[in-house]
Amino acid sequence: MKKSFKLFLAAAVLVTEFFVVALPLMITSAKADGHPIQAITHAGFGGGTDVTTRMMLLRTRRYLKQDMQLVNKKGGGGAASMDYMMTLPADGQHTLTWTTGHAVSMALGKTKVKLSDMQPLARGTDDPQLFVVNCKNDIKDAKKFISAQKSKSLKYGTTHVGGIDDVSAIAFTKKGKLTDPTIVPYKGVGPIKTNLIKGDIDVGVLNLGEAVTEIEDGTLCVSVVLASNRMEKLSNVPTATELGIPVVLSTVRGFVTRKGVPADRKKQLEDAMIKAMEHKYFQSFLTDIGLDSTSVVGADEWGKQMEVMLAEMTAQLKALGYIN
Amino acid sequence: MDNLLLMMAPLFSSKLLLVLLFGTLFGLILGVLPGLGPTTGGALILPFTMTLDPLSAIVLLTSIYCAGTYGGAITAVLINTPGTPAAAATCLDGYPLAQKGEAGRALGMATVSSTVGGIFSVVILVFFAPILAKLAYEFGQPEYFALAIFGLTMLASIGEGSPIKNLIAAAFGILISTIGKDFMTSIDRFTYGINELSVGIGFIPVVVGLFAISEMLTQSTLLHQVFKRVALKAVKLPSKEDYKKTWKTILRSSGIGSFIGVLPAEGGTVASLIGYSEAKRFSKNPEEFGKGSIEGIAGAEAANNAATGGAMVPTLALGIPGSATTAVILTGLIIHGVRPGPDLFREQPDFLYGIFGAMLIANILFFIFGFFGAKIFARITLVPNKILWPMIFTVSVCGTYSLSQSILDVWIMLFFGVLGFFMRRFGFSVVPVIIGLILGELVEGTLRQSLVIFDGNWLIFFTRPIVVTFFILSFIALIFPLLKKKK
Numbered sequence: 001m002k003k004s005f006k007l008f009l010a011a012a013v014l015v016t017e018f019f020v021v022a023l024p025l026m027i028t029s030a031k032a033d034g035h036p037i038q039a040i041t042h043a044g045f046g047g048g049t050d051v052t053t054r055m056m057l058l059r060t061r062r063y064l065k066q067d068m069q070l071v072n073k074k075g076g077g078g079a080a081s082m083d084y085m086m087t088l089p090a091d092g093q094h095t096l097t098w099t100t101g102h103a104v105s106m107a108l109g110k111t112k113v114k115l116s117d118m119q120p121l122a123r124g125t126d127d128p129q130l131f132v133v134n135c136k137n138d139i140k141d142a143k144k145f146i147s148a149q150k151s152k153s154l155k156y157g158t159t160h161v162g163g164i165d166d167v168s169a170i171a172f173t174k175k176g177k178l179t180d181p182t183i184v185p186y187k188g189v190g191p192i193k194t195n196l197i198k199g200d201i202d203v204g205v206l207n208l209g210e211a212v213t214e215i216e217d218g219t220l221c222v223s224v225v226l227a228s229n230r231m232e233k234l235s236n237v238p239t240a241t242e243l244g245i246p247v248v249l250s251t252v253r254g255f256v257t258r259k260g261v262p263a264d265r266k267k268q269l270e271d272a273m274i275k276a277m278e279h280k281y282f283q284s285f286l287t288d289i290g291l292d293s294t295s296v297v298g299a300d301e302w303g304k305q306m307e308v309m310l311a312e313m314t315a316q317l318k319a320l321g322y323i324n
Numbered sequence: 325m326d327n328l329l330l331m332m333a334p335l336f337s338s339k340l341l342l343v344l345l346f347g348t349l350f351g352l353i354l355g356v357l358p359g360l361g362p363t364t365g366g367a368l369i370l371p372f373t374m375t376l377d378p379l380s381a382i383v384l385l386t387s388i389y390c391a392g393t394y395g396g397a398i399t400a401v402l403i404n405t406p407g408t409p410a411a412a413a414t415c416l417d418g419y420p421l422a423q424k425g426e427a428g429r430a431l432g433m434a435t436v437s438s439t440v441g442g443i444f445s446v447v448i449l450v451f452f453a454p455i456l457a458k459l460a461y462e463f464g465q466p467e468y469f470a471l472a473i474f475g476l477t478m479l480a481s482i483g484e485g486s487p488i489k490n491l492i493a494a495a496f497g498i499l500i501s502t503i504g505k506d507f508m509t510s511i512d513r514f515t516y517g518i519n520e521l522s523v524g525i526g527f528i529p530v531v532v533g534l535f536a537i538s539e540m541l542t543q544s545t546l547l548h549q550v551f552k553r554v555a556l557k558a559v560k561l562p563s564k565e566d567y568k569k570t571w572k573t574i575l576r577s578s579g580i581g582s583f584i585g586v587l588p589a590e591g592g593t594v595a596s597l598i599g600y601s602e603a604k605r606f607s608k609n610p611e612e613f614g615k616g617s618i619e620g621i622a623g624a625e626a627a628n629n630a631a632t633g634g635a636m637v638p639t640l641a642l643g644i645p646g647s648a649t650t651a652v653i654l655t656g657l658i659i660h661g662v663r664p665g666p667d668l669f670r671e672q673p674d675f676l677y678g679i680f681g682a683m684l685i686a687n688i689l690f691f692i693f694g695f696f697g698a699k700i701f702a703r704i705t706l707v708p709n710k711i712l713w714p715m716i717f718t719v720s721v722c723g724t725y726s727l728s729q730s731i732l733d734v735w736i737m738l739f740f741g742v743l744g745f746f747m748r749r750f751g752f753s754v755v756p757v758i759i760g761l762i763l764g765e766l767v768e769g770t771l772r773q774s775l776v777i778f779d780g781n782w783l784i785f786f787t788r789p790i791v792v793t794f795f796i797l798s799f800i801a802l803i804f805p806l807l808k809k810k811k
Contacts, residue, residue: 073728074523074728075521160510161508185507190667191465194463195777213671
């Protein structure tokens with residue numbers, strides 16, 4: 001074998017080993033001492049939950065002076081991620097991103113994990129549900145929206161079913177004593193917007209960040225906001241409560257850890273997260289998706305909201321017939 | 325002008341340039357290695373692209389695609405073994421010319437015609453983009469349903485495998501796509517209580533299994549194979565006389581390749597064969613074909629590289645892959661949260677023109693690497709299969725596992741690897757399984773959504789012009805192979 005070929009072979013082995021060893025290590029960013037904190041999520045790459053978690057990690061790992069590794073455990077609408085967390089020791093070396101979807105999974109009984117098995121740390125985003133319509137449609141005016149749904153069924157585009165989106169549509173309809181909606185589930189928000197613009201559906205149940213481009217260019221309009229107060233960016237849009245229909249629902253993402261984590265460690269995690277989410281990086285991320293600094297709250301408020309969310313989702317899913 | 329600036333964006337980003345350089349080099353190496361190629365290589369690197377932003381990830385995959393398609397010509401000329409199936413036609417004249425001591429001239433022509441073909445097809449892609457962007461709002465759920473049906477029926481006329489076998493494989497892919505939580509009813513299907521399966525079978529384990537692992541198993545049966553290499557001093561740019569002889573062929577094949585690439589489910593292999601046969605038909609010296617005709621090399625190589633840009637048109641615009649490699653690229657788009665379709669042209673023009681620009685640059689880069697480095701790349705074929713494939717196996721396992729740290733994904737990959745091996749053995753193409761898996765979800769979802777939106781009225785599928793057009797095209801695609809058989 002010639003020397004040049006031997007050299008080439010050695011280089012080829014090195015390059016391959018880079019893929020085999022170095023790259024996976026870069027992906028997991030594991031620390032040499034072997035103790036990164038696991039930040040568990042249930043979400044796909046690039047989605048709202050994934051991005052929120054990554055934005056939180058940016059500074060938290062710096063404040064904790066410890067690396068944090070994103071661990072993706074998909075399945076069961078968050079059930080797999082909660083089950084996975086329960087397999088870890090309660091040593092404060094993990095966090096879980098808990099969302100409205102987890103509340104739904106718990107309500108549906110997809111996991112044996114209970115709220116009492118977790119300790120809240122902090123909330124990252126509180127994104128109100130919006131009813132978005134085509135600006136060419138008369139129902140962009142909230143009052144006309146309600147009177148239209150009194151006389152006929154409106155077609156609501158939602159992301160999946162059995163989640164916060166169709167719960168929003170049904171709760172609004174029931175409490176407003178309106179005609180039952182026709183729910184058209186989609187796998188993502190893209191086709192909801194296209195179908196709204198084409199006029200195939202009447203309403204899209206979306207968050208502001210999901211339609212901010214079309215809202216700003218005047219293609220889509222927000223008719224109703226399901227928040228307790230008007231949103232800063234949508235100051236001319238009434239809330240459902242203002243219209244006499246008391247429905248307040250939002251897509252919420254926060255962080256928890258296992259029960260049993262020592263109090264001082266839990267406090268350390270909470271403080272670092274709050275500080276990280278008060279940093280300009282996270283704050284500008286919130287602004288980009290149409291939210292503000294009120295999204296970020298500490299463990300006490302977040303814990304209470306988790307309980308309310310679970311109770312609310314259980315009640316709504318019962319009303320919808322998903323559970324007995 | 326704005327679009328031109330967007331296309332040039334990769335030139336001004338050191339990260340994208342680095343990705344392009346790496347992708348082109350990696351693609352060339354993959355193209356040179358018989359059995360690997362851009363499809364397997366793309367599938368292998370797919371899990372690792374998750375660390376990149378979507379544009380960098382797709383630029384990496386497309387540069388591998390462009391360079392890998394060209395790389396196949398190097399081994400076709402020097403060892404009479406096409407590095408990729410698309411270079412099969414290049415063997416016919418490339419190797420005889422190399423045996424005459426003109427390997428440098430053969431590779432020079434292959435390099436120039438591949439580059440011209442590749443650039444030509446990117447221009448076609450840029451031309452199509454604004455037209456497709458205008459279609460974006462015309463596509464509702466019924467249109468997507470008809471489009472997905474069209475994509476599936478195109479499998480009947482795909483080059484590799486019989487129409488019936490392709491349709492069976494696609495039906496199997498559709499069946500797999502039903503595993504997981506049904507987004508219309510929220511009910512788990514075929515998950516058997518395994519929470520991890522409720523999100524469905526991941527694309528990456530299936531793609532890596534069907535392409536990389538099944539190829540490894542196939543290669544394990546060919547360990548005795550020894551390649552004889554023709555000596556190469558240096559790659560030579562074609563002479564004035566060669567240009568004079570081939571420029572019409574290069575242009576013709578570029579057109580043919582771009583057109584065939586655009587047809588969903590066709591690709592470089594069919595393009596190069598047609599490009600080659602048309603070159604022979606129009607040649608003044610058809611008797612030279614098969615004995616070392618420079619026109620034969622130009623005809624095949626310009627066509628297969630032109631098919632790369634062409635194949636990206638249905639992939640990006642309709643979400644239907646134009647070839648096996650674009651099926652992998654489509655998977656890359658989906659896992660990065662990019663939904664291909666007319667909307668993409670409206671919503672993310674910067675992303676799209678970034679890809680077009682990257683493809684243009686990749687074509688120039690492989691020209692440089694090919695011209696100066698063909699001699700080095702040719703040596704890669706000397707890496708014994710016994711060393712190469714175990715490495716690929718390790719990369720496949722690590723890559724698949726690292727995505728979700730899920731051992732279930734690794735089992736799924738291995739299952740599909742064994743399945744792919746047997747499918748190939750029994751004359752089935754594995755590409756329709758991937759296409760079925762991708763389009764199955766679209767077919768089922770859009771049909772049910774359409775019926776909900778239009779209150780169960782089936783007539784909606786016969787009153788919308790785009791839907792009717794796709795149905796007519798689907799019918800033609802289904803009966804075309806039968807008519808061809810009768811002839």
